[in-house]
Amino acid sequence: MDQTQQAIMDAIQDVDDRILDIIELYRAIWPAFNNTPVDSVISNLYDAYKANGKLADAVDKGWVKR
Helix, strand or coil, rough: CCHHHHHHHHHHHHHHHHHHHHHHHHHHHHHCCCHHHHHHHHHHHHHHHHHHHHHHHHHHCCCCCC
């Protein structure tokens, strides 16, 4: 992996970490969030987390280049 790809992967990992931190924060504040507006926020955050993982896979495979 070259330096540019490593920088992209580091940025993707940083985004992953931040999304997971936000999810954990929401869960700490609202432990019983099912069927509340918080539920849809967490669902959207998980979708963003999964999409970020797909981007990381595409970068690894060389499909996405800077």
